[in-house]
Amino acid sequence: MKQANNNEVDLLLRALARERTSAARQSGSDGGDAENISSDHLDADELNSYAEGLAPAPARARYTEHLADCAACRSVVVGLTQAAGVANRLEAPEQTRGAGFWQRLGEFLSPKVLGYAIPALVLAAVIGIGFVALKQREGTQFVAQNERPVEAPLAAQNKSDSAPGSAAQPQASVQNGIQSGTTSELPREKSALEGEKLQAPLRIRDLMHWNLKPPRPLHQRLSSTLRNPLSLPKNVLKSAKISHAIRTRLSACKRMTCMGPIVPEVIPRNL
Amino acid sequence: MLGRATDSHGLTAETITPRVKSAVDKYILRDDPQASAEVIQDFIDKLQADDLCLIVACEQGNQKAWTDLVERFSATVRSAARSASSNEEGAEDLAQSIWAELHGLRVREDGKPAGKLAYYSGRGSLAGWLRAVVAQLAIDQHRKQSRLVQTEEDADFDRIIQHGQDETTWSGHGASPNPELQISAKLAGAQMQKALAESVKQMSAEDRLLVKLYYFDGLRLREAGAVLGVHEATASRRLTRIHAELRQQVEMFLIEREGWTQPETAQAFSEVALSLEADIEPLLATEPVLMKKENEVAG
Numbered sequence: 425m426k427q428a429n430n431n432e433v434d435l436l437l438r439a440l441a442r443e444r445t446s447a448a449r450q451s452g453s454d455g456g457d458a459e460n461i462s463s464d465h466l467d468a469d470e471l472n473s474y475a476e477g478l479a480p481a482p483a484r485a486r487y488t489e490h491l492a493d494c495a496a497c498r499s500v501v502v503g504l505t506q507a508a509g510v511a512n513r514l515e516a517p518e519q520t521r522g523a524g525f526w527q528r529l530g531e532f533l534s535p536k537v538l539g540y541a542i543p544a545l546v547l548a549a550v551i552g553i554g555f556v557a558l559k560q561r562e563g564t565q566f567v568a569q570n571e572r573p574v575e576a577p578l579a580a581q582n583k584s585d586s587a588p589g590s591a592a593q594p595q596a597s598v599q600n601g602i603q604s605g606t607t608s609e610l611p612r613e614k615s616a617l618e619g620e621k622l623q624a625p626l627r628i629r630d631l632m633h634w635n636l637k638p639p640r641p642l643h644q645r646l647s648s649t650l651r652n653p654l655s656l657p658k659n660v661l662k663s664a665k666i667s668h669a670i671r672t673r674l675s676a677c678k679r680m681t682c683m684g685p686i687v688p689e690v691i692p693r694n695l
Numbered sequence: 696m697l698g699r700a701t702d703s704h705g706l707t708a709e710t711i712t713p714r715v716k717s718a719v720d721k722y723i724l725r726d727d728p729q730a731s732a733e734v735i736q737d738f739i740d741k742l743q744a745d746d747l748c749l750i751v752a753c754e755q756g757n758q759k760a761w762t763d764l765v766e767r768f769s770a771t772v773r774s775a776a777r778s779a780s781s782n783e784e785g786a787e788d789l790a791q792s793i794w795a796e797l798h799g800l801r802v803r804e805d806g807k808p809a810g811k812l813a814y815y816s817g818r819g820s821l822a823g824w825l826r827a828v829v830a831q832l833a834i835d836q837h838r839k840q841s842r843l844v845q846t847e848e849d850a851d852f853d854r855i856i857q858h859g860q861d862e863t864t865w866s867g868h869g870a871s872p873n874p875e876l877q878i879s880a881k882l883a884g885a886q887m888q889k890a891l892a893e894s895v896k897q898m899s900a901e902d903r904l905l906v907k908l909y910y911f912d913g914l915r916l917r918e919a920g921a922v923l924g925v926h927e928a929t930a931s932r933r934l935t936r937i938h939a940e941l942r943q944q945v946e947m948f949l950i951e952r953e954g955w956t957q958p959e960t961a962q963a964f965s966e967v968a969l970s971l972e973a974d975i976e977p978l979l980a981t982e983p984v985l986m987k988k989e990n991e992v993a994g
Contacts, residue, residue: 430938432968441910468827472819482726492903500830511921
């Protein structure tokens with residue numbers, strides 16, 4: 425209804441403009457005193473300062489009053505405004521200044537924007553999840569790879585402690601390390617396992633890494649979890665879903681450790 | 696002021712001070728004789744120092760400054776002359792005559808030429824001022840050549856109002872077969888035309904200027920808004936408000952002065968608008984400007 429009212433007034437104003445134009449033409453042909461009118465026109469300096477928006481507010485109001493009723497001065501100001509490119513300069517400040525928070529929020533949540541935003545967000549989420557999964561997989565490999573140099577001196581130390589010329593150095597060091605601490609370190613390992621610290625089993629796992637080169641992908645290691653749980657990295661061992669199974673398996677490993685040297689390959693597959 | 700200018704052209708404070716004082720009187724003290732020193736200082740700080748020094752030096756007869764002025768702004772003057780003239784020959788004549796107008800063909804009492812240079816205040820850019828001088832000169836020349844007389848638009852409105860009282864120009868029931876209805880509808884249209892012209896005259900200068908620029912001069916909203924120093928969206932909002940206010944004023948005019956009832960005014964609005972819409976369709980097919988405006992309204 426409001427829009428219809430506006431259209432009605434719009435049409436009436438257009439008709440009034442046509443009527444005025446024809447009336448001006450008619451009166452122009454009849455003649456008149458142009459000089460009297462010309463003496464009241466704005467001068468070039470005033471017109472230019474108005475067009476460039478540099479006239480002080482009171483002076484500008486006075487010029488606006490004149491321009492509203494003087495077609496000649498108006499035509500000059502329109503030309504000057506277009507030549508100065510005022511319209512282009514007005515756009516940017518108006519857009520940022522005029523919009524309030526709720527208006528901008530409403531524009532942001534408009535169906536037109538959401539039509540593009542939702543698919544873009546879904547795509548970004550898929551890419552993000554894939555990236556995180558990839559990083560996690562790489563991280564597990566890096567854990568295995570990065571630990572080797574640290575483990576090497578440990579193995580070397582174990583090697584020096586053990587008998588020289590041994591054919592199976594890692595196994596010997598495992599045997600040496602675990603056997604030497606069989607009575608004293610076992611309670612500590614047990615408490616560590618109970619607290620899911622897994623400090624003691626890491627030595628076995630590290631030695632397994634020493635033998636297993638290069639490290640296998642995570643999914644392959646997960647498939648062999650039950651068969652050989654000690655080969656898993658620490659962060660996988662901490663996983664709540666598999667910790668129970670692994671804990672059971674580790675307990676079995678430790679029982680075997682008490683009885684003699686542990687070799688991962690000799691762990692019965694049916695355990 | 697002279698310190699801000701990159702080239703003061705050898706001017707001294709004595710030569711530039713009267714010019715600055717004249718600008719302050721024109722733009723500040725005329726509207727507010729009690730203006731504070733801060734306002735005046737701010738005004739002076741915003742003057743175009745380089746352009747004003749160049750013009751004052753030209754006025755002082757500095758030939759180097761004249762050469763500099765012509766070299767820097769001859770392209771601007773030619774461009775403005777081409778925009779103001781209908782043909783290339785007229786544009787060239789106009790561009791040539793501008794320099795004579797700037798220098799001044801007559802001599803003042805102090806012996807210096809009475810050119811238009813004396814009217815540049817430095818408030819706006821020199822290029823813009825030169826364009827304005829060219830445009831005004833073109834209008835003057837056009838008036839002298841064609842004897843076309845510029846009329847006051849207020850007088851036009853008065854004529855329309857008078858016209859509305861005597862004749863019936865807008866017909867709401869043009870297709871009605873009943874002669875009595877036709878006459879009453881024409882009378883209603885004429886009264887509405889008169890009421891609308893009165894209402895437009897009573898609007899504020901800013902709103903009236905927007906209506907004139909958009910409806911009477913055929914500018915787009917973007918261009919009309921630029922003249923007023925507002926964005927297109929702001930101009931559109933103002934126009935919507937103006938439509939609502941004009942309707943209220945016209946209704947009030949018809950009810951209070953013509954003795955109409957509220958339903959009669961509402962009916963007359965819709966019928967006259969329908970009639971005008973029918974009248975305007977043939978024009979839309981031939982007048983691209985009107986078509987442009989209709990598209991803007993529809994958009």
